Amino acid sequence: MMLLDPGFLIIQTLNGLQLSMLLFLLSIGLSVVFGLMNFINLAHGTLYMIGAYLALSAVRLFDSFWIALILAPLGVAMVGAVLYALLLRHLQSRGPMSQVLVTFGLIFVGIDAVRMIWGPLPHGLPVPDVLDGRMEILGEVYPTYRLFIIAVGIVALIGLYFGLERTRLGAMVRAGVDDRTMTAALGINIDRVFFLVFCLGCWLAGVAGVISAPVFSVFPGMDMSILILTLIVVVVGGPGSxxxxxxxxxxxxxxxxxxxxxxxxxxxATIYALMAAILLLRPHGLLPARPIH
Amino acid sequence: MPDRDPVERPFALVVALVALAAWVGGDFFMHEVLSEIAILSIFAMSLSLLVGQVGMVSMGHAAFFATGAYATAALTIHLQWQVLPALLAATLIAALLAALTGLFAIRTRGIFFIMITLAIGQMVHAYLFKARAFGADDGMGGIPRMDLAWIGLDSNEPEVFSASVLIIAAIVWFLLRILVRSPYGAMLLAIHHNEHRLRALGGFVAHFKLLAFVIAGTIAGLAGSLTAQHTAFVSPDLGFWTVSGEVLIMVIVGGMGSLTGAIAGAAVLTLLRHTLSDSSFWQNLGLDSGLASYWQFMMGVFFIVMVVFATDGIHGRLRRLWQSIKG
Structure with a gap:
């Protein structure tokens, strides 16, 4: 039985970890925005796709993965900021249905916009030279680049932990998630906090798009399957946490x-069933950010 | 019960007359489009009951549509059933699935209801996508249409089939209208307005919500069975979450809480899609015919504009118009 083979287990666990880290980069922004404002953004996957495409152009232009890794997420954050200012800001007072449907429309706009600019065919991005090799880990050989993805996820987790626990903005975010009205009453501009968190979330989605581009192919619609998994992560984990x-x-x-x-x-199908089960047993997710009233 | 909505009846009359005129004057292509619109109208009306009447926004309604379609395909092809019993059985299977999943879904509210119904829809899609018995991602083809030889008609004729589905859509409209105007419908509306209050007054909120979910799922299953017969083909795409999103947009475009609006919304979206994806439409406008391949972009913009600026939909606009005329 293959499950008893330790080599197989190590490789698959690393593969799982790699997907987990990408999902973490994507879900954390969505989750905090959701926790802070009860705002749901289905176009979050679109931002991830735009990140991958911007990386494609940056690599063509500067011939460097690292420059792409710096520029593309910034570009995505800007796209996010513009979307927020023009459209999403006006939806905050509306119910979840309006948010879901408007951002649902954005998905189609995004896919076709990407198709217009970069063409319908899938693209690949080469793995940067430094990371283009294999490493031995626990006696198994594994591509270095995939370990890099895992490392980025871990660094992001640590960075966000300290950002949330030790900085002023982090404290405002935590306060806002906990009790928005009270936080606003204390004189904190919650809308600005929300805007900053939203842009940071878009930036992280952009990072996820860039680093996933060398592993998965870049094509219009690459956002669809990962979006649903990301939403499931947010709901299962507990929004805002x-x-x-x-x-x-x-x-x-x-x-x-x-x-x-x-x-x-x-x-x-199992994943969806798992999500439904968790929602029923713990309607606010596994580790809710807010005390349950 | 007095008719509190002055627009719904004339609106329905106009929609019926337009459908009749389109059927009488329509060519082959028009009858195909009419069938499509009629089927999507049934689908949209079923969701309208949930969203408009009870305020349950489902993003997984395509699950029951796909179930109805696949059950019809499997029963007629694998088991060689006649189409009419297959249609009834498929509708029943969709009802059972709605009852089973509804038991869980109705326990959540708001965004969590949206998410759990999304999960239910995707569960059905993911299963169909992999299920070898149902052709996996290739789907199944060669589904026959209902046998109308007993009244001397052949449902493979486009005008016969479009007439049949239009009549079924009209029956669904009538039945749902009776339901909405019954004490049960009033109870559903009360849940929409203030669920806590109704619960405090001793209403069996959960029972009513579950029943609404099952009725909506059943009718969506009927629409699914009809679409399988119409296109003679089913694929997992029928159950994809974007289908649920699109039918929700139809309900919004038509105007929440209006059955006739759901029909109008289905017609507008279907016609818009056919028009925008038709390269000769763009040529006639003097534009590049290649624009037709970007119809999704324009549909997306249309969705956004409708949701942001016209939340009350076609029905709401008509109602305002009527009020301003009345003074």
Whole structure:
């Protein structure tokens, strides 16, 4: 049985970890925005796709993955800021349905816009030279670049933890998630905090898009499948919570990876069932940010 | 019960007359489009009951549409059933799935209801996408249409089929209208307005919500069965979450809470899609015919504009117009 083979287990666990880290980068922004303002943004996957495409152009222009890694997420954050100022800001007072449907429309706009600019065919991005190799880890050989993705995720988790726990903005965010009205009453401009968090979330989605481009192919619609997994992570982990997003990402990343091997016919269906079960048992997610009233 | 909505009846009359005129004067292509619109109208009316009447915004309604379609395909092709019993059974299977999933879904509210219904829809899609017995991602083809030889008609004729589905859509409209205007419908509306209060007054909120969910799922299953017969083909795409999103947009475009609006919304969206994706339309405008391949972009913009600026939909606009005429 392949499950008893330690080499197989190590490789698959690393694969699962890689998916988990991408999901974490994507879900944390969505999750905090959701926790802070009850705002749901289905176009978050679109921002991830734009990140990958901007990286494609940056690499063509500057011939450097690292410059792309700096520029593309900034570009995505700017796209996010513009979307927010022009459109999403006006939806905050509306119910979840308006938010869902408007950002649903944005998905189609995004896919076709990308198709217009970069063409319909899938593209690939070469792995940067420094990371283009294999490393031995626990006696198994594994591509260095994939370890890099895992490392980026871990660095982001640590950075966000300290940002949230030790900085002024982090304290405002935590206060806002906990009790928005009270925080605003204390004189904190919650809308500005929300805007900053929203842009940071877009930036992280851009980072996820850039670093995933050398592994997965870049094509119009690459946002669709990852979007749903990201939403599931947010709901399962508990909106607004850093550890919730982390635990949710690990759970969904691992279940998806192992599920595809053990029961390919039911793998994705299992994830949806898992989410439904968690929502029923713990309606506010596994690690909710807010005390349940 | 007095008719509190002065627009709904004339609006329905106009929609019926337009449908009749289109059917009488329509060519082959028009009958195909009419069938499509009629089927999507049934689908949209079922969701309108949930969203407009009870305020349950489902992003997984395509699950029942796909179930109805696949059950019809499997029963007629694998088990060689006649189409009419297959249609009834498919509708029943969709009802059972709605009852089963509704038991869980109705326990959540707001954004969590949206998410759990999204998960239900995607669960059905993911299963169909991999299920070998149902052709996996290739889907199934060769589904027959209902046998109308007993009244001397052939449903493979486009005008016969479009007439049949239009009549079924009209029946669904009538039945749902009776339901909405019944005490049960009033109860659903009360849940929409103030669920806590109704619960405090002793209403069996959960029972009513579950029943609404099952009725909506059943009718969506009927629409699914009809679409399988119409296109003679089913694929997992029928259950994809974007289908649920699009039918929700139809309900919004038509005007929440209006059954006739759902029909109008289905017609507007279907016609818009056919028009925008038709390269000769762009040529006639003197524009590049290649624009037709970007129809999704324009549909997306249309969705956004409708949701942002016209939340009350076609029905709401008509109502305002009527009020301003009345003074």
């Amino acid at each position: 850093l550890w919730g997003a982390a635990v949710g990402s690990l759970l969904i990343g691992m279940v998806d990876t192992y599920g595809q091997i053990l029961a390919p016919e039911f793998a994705r």
